[in-house]
Amino acid sequence: MSLKKRLWLILGPAVIAIVALLLFLVTPYKLKVNQEVLPGAAISQSANIFKGNAIKQAALSENYVAFMGSSELSRMDPFHPAVLAAKYKRPYRPFLLGAAGSQSLSHFFAMQGINSEISHKKVVFVISPQWFTKQGIDKNAFSYYYSNLQAVTWLKTAKPTVMNRHAAKRLLMMPSVHSDERIAHAVDTIARGQALSKGQLTYVKLKYNELSREDELFSSLHMNLRTQKLAKAAKQLPAEYSVEHLDKLAMEIGEKKTGNNPFRISDRFWNKRLKDNYRQLKGRQAKFNYLASPEYSDFELVLNQFALDKTDVLFVIPPVNRQWSQYTGLSLKMLAQFDNKIKYQLQSQGFNNIVDLSKDGDEKYFMQDTIHLGWRGWLKLDQAVKPFLTKKQPAPSYRINDYFYSQKWQNLQGDY
Incomplete structure (x- = not known):
């Protein structure tokens, strides 16, 4: 038996398992809870x-x-x-x-x-x-x-609205978002009032699939x-x-x-x-x-x-x-x-x-x-x-006012 065949017999199953795991993580297939x-x-x-x-x-x-x-x-x-x-x-x-x-x-x-x-x-x-x-x-x-799953779940559909721009600016103040710089860069894009590029969206969606599979497999562990x-x-x-x-x-x-x-x-x-x-x-x-x-x-x-x-x-x-x-x-x-x-x-x-x-x-x-x-x-x-x-x-009827995102409102201590 040739050396290549012997190596394949030894390493092949592990390679196949790793590839299968990677494919599982990035596909949108959802596990049932x-x-x-x-x-x-x-x-x-x-x-x-x-x-x-x-x-x-x-x-x-x-x-x-x-x-x-x-x-x-x-x-x-x-x-x-x-x-x-x-x-x-x-x-x-x-x-x-x-x-x-x-x-x-x-x-x-x-x-x-x-x-x-x-x-x-x-x-x-x-x-x-x-x-x-x-x-x-x-x-x-x-x-x-x-979790980064929260961020990519949001980024998948986030448009540069007033709400999302404020959320992005606040998230960028938190050290945890910088654990993945590509996610942080996407958040910064929203904060600057721009839509995500195709490349950013592709990464966000692949990351979402990966983190979703991990969540489905492991989130019930270590429950109180x-x-x-x-x-x-x-x-x-x-x-x-x-x-x-x-x-x-x-x-x-x-x-x-x-x-x-x-x-x-x-x-x-x-x-x-x-x-x-x-x-x-x-x-x-x-x-x-x-x-x-x-x-x-x-x-x-x-x-x-x-x-x-x-x-x-x-x-x-x-x-x-x-x-x-x-x-x-x-x-x-x-x-x-x-x-x-x-x-x-x-x-x-x-x-x-x-x-x-x-x-x-x-x-x-x-x-x-x-x-x-x-x-x-x-x-x-x-x-x-x-x-x-x-x-x-009765069905609620809401009237969102962007004024409440302002620093003036944050610091106002007088009459409303």
Whole structure:
């Protein structure tokens, strides 16, 4: 046997396998998501799922509803939306998108893979006042929730509109996009108001196919498994849904869980995060300001995308723990001004479904900790979420105003 034949017998199978793998990665063939993964994925809040497309698309094509936000979604007590929906067999299941550190810009790019799935459908979106700081989203936090798949999914159809130009300029400020310079160059093209060249589009589409196959194969790995936690929480609820009885139960649970501090913060959070250093935090938030931030224009990206998708959105403005804010000096006047500013941005553009809980921070056991909804807070929110998601709503009519991308709006602290 010749040397060439011997080498082929040794190396040939490996070469064929590599070529087959490369062909698989660049073809548009789509792998089907295992439906058994969806219940766990919906409450996992895993970064892999947030950054990908496949599992989100599969779930939102069924009876799952996107609940978008950040760390508040992680507080899974018996009155959490996912627990109530499961316990009382609601016709919807929340799909939790976001965790600590995810803000408007992250959500905009995460939405790019599910625009079809949320088109003419409903979404619940929780707005955290704490996002609206002077610097806006932390670059490291953005990187944690960003993937090149998000970028190429967006670039495939991105035209140099006002929305896309703003998104491109913001993305170029983030170090993570520069992990692939050809993608970064395509983003820069949009930022400069130009359409992508044929060569750029070809690369973007091939990269999209490659990253989509990887997403389909690997996004369900390393999921946070929280199904047992949900089941345990649901067991604490009565068989029949009654707001009166549930509110009484929420009071009882809240009282049991908040016995070791004067701020009605959960004992577990207090012991882990505040007990040893809370004295150092007295008056430390007196200069906090949520009125001037690039986050307002990042939030406009999300609103703009919802309008294009004709998505009916229920926005939630949560409160802060009143006892804690008084201790730290966080200005109630500033929080009220934030509330007015964000509602003006919403309502002036036709986003009128708003659950404003901002004045409920002094209610007993409404908050689980300093800024996150707790037992009675989730229950009050459910009284708006349930009818919104189970009853037919009037079709929204949106009027996007590009003014909200301006630095003037970002920094405006007066009358609106």
